[in-house]
Amino acid sequence: MLENFFGQVLKKLREERGISQxxxxxxxxxxxxxxxxxxxxxxxxxxxxxxxxxxxxxKKPSEIISLLENLNENSD
Incomplete structure (x- = not known):
């Protein structure tokens, strides 16, 4: 589950920056x-x-972790 959240966060941040994979x-x-x-x-x-x-x-790594924590908490 958490790996899916990381993927969602990574894709969102990448697209916000307008850069390709x-x-x-x-x-x-x-x-x-x-x-x-x-x-x-x-x-x-x-x-x-x-x-x-x-x-x-x-981004700071801690910012990415925070986004993951928020997704994880809201999935319960």
Whole structure:
């Protein structure tokens, strides 16, 4: 469940910034297919990956975690 929430948050933040999966992957040192897997909830990021993505998305990792917490709390 949480991996799906991460995917939703990642896609929302990426689209708000107006960048493609390819650009997000390139700028964070990750493959576009991995970004796709994350967004679809098929992979769970490591803490290092979270920091890389947050930097490109111009967010603090804690802001992303907070968004995940909110989604998780509202799903109960």
């Amino acid at each position: 390819e650009n997000l992957g390139h700028n964070s040192g990750l493959d576009r297919t991995y970004i796709s897997l994350l967004e679809r909830g098929l992979r769970v990021p490591t803490i290092v990956t979270l920091f890389k993505l947050a930097k490109v998305l111009d």
